[in-house]
């Protein structure tokens with residue numbers, strides 16, 4: 330049995346979509362002053378999926394480099410976290426398992442609790458590795474965030490997948506044991522089964538998030554967690570990057586600490602680099618924050634990073650990790666930047682066309698044009714079965 334403090338993230342990779350809608354385009358369409366988006370919510374653009382991209386194709390694209398680098402030895406579990414699932418029964422991870430050619434002796438399951446479930450997946454993975462340190466677990470968070478057209482939420486959409494390999498003796502980040510937990514039954518954001526866009530009470534969702542931050546932090550302290558001053562950086566769930574600033578300011582205020590803007594920016598600034606241009610990726614968002622931090626910060630070896638994972642409805646968890654010395658040799662910084670920079674900007678009309686694209690719900694065959702530049706695509710649907718293929 331290994332010490333649970335020596336289990337964590339061995340590798341991390343993300344993927345996003347072919348297209349990107351700059352907020353200037355949205356602002357031009359709806360007459361909003363661009364500063365509201367750039368400064369007020371802290372967003373500059375959002376990833377928009379091509380017609381043949383979805384949570385499965387992004388997830389497989391994110392996980393492929395991990396399998397290529399580490400192989401499949403000891404890989405016996407794949408946990409897929411999402412809140413924009415494509416099927417009510419079958420786990421999206423089973424399609425990913427097939428696209429990646431993973432061994433049949435693998436446990437595959439999907440987890441849901443709004444944007445929080447990737448953190449549950451990570452904790453379950455740590456527990457599995459704790460029981461058998463020879464095993465490794467693939468955790469994938471993948472989501473497409475969609476709100477009604479012309480609603481306030483439209484500016485906070487986005488899409489991405491993050492894949493993480495959890496193992497003993499990790500190369501990137503050791504996950505520490507204490508976790509602060511919080512659950513409250515609130516209707517701040519939800520998506521009934523008959524809708525493909527989320528319903529949200531914007532201001533209520535911000536208050537619910539702040540209440541959850543406070544609750545999770547209080548429990549973290551009671552579980553023997555670190556003091557706030559020990560963290561070099563904190564990765565918050567980022568539905569829009571300004572939310573991280575609101576959350577940290579609230580936490581400092583609750584702890585009776587100085588809420589100086591420069592201090593807050595020092596703790597959060599580097600965690601927002603990818604989220605501000607990708608948009609809300611729901612379950613993936615907090616780990617996209619980690620990717621940005623690791624890819625852009627000076628050497629963080631041995632330093633403590635905090636994580637605040639929030640999922641509306643609501644569940645939150647605060648936990649910490651220690652960055653492993655030598656981690657920089659294992660990062661995928663160039664590939665991550667390429668994934669963001671390679672996206673093709675589209676105008677508002679093209680975005681509306683993509684939003685209008687629908688798969689038939691009556692079982693008729695429908696084949697999709699090839700649009701993605703990624704390694705896997707959704708080829709179409711036939712007899713109610715989604716057809717995926719490598720590109």
Ligand code: CAA
Pocket residue numbers: 362363364365366368369370444481482483484485517518529530531532534535538566567568569572609611639640641
């Ligand atoms: N220049 C600079 N700033 C401006 C501005 C301008 N011209 N105009 C407005 N602003 C500022 C406002 O002052 C405001 O800042 P503060 O919050 O600091 O006061 C900010 O821009 C946003 O303005 P509004 O509150 O008026 O914006 P809105 O009513 O259009 O809605 C929103 C914003 C509530 C975030 C909306 O986009 C939304 O509903 N998004 C989806 C829900 C969401 O993301 N909730 C977050 C918590 S829930 C969660 O985290 C789970 C999840 O992933 C969904």
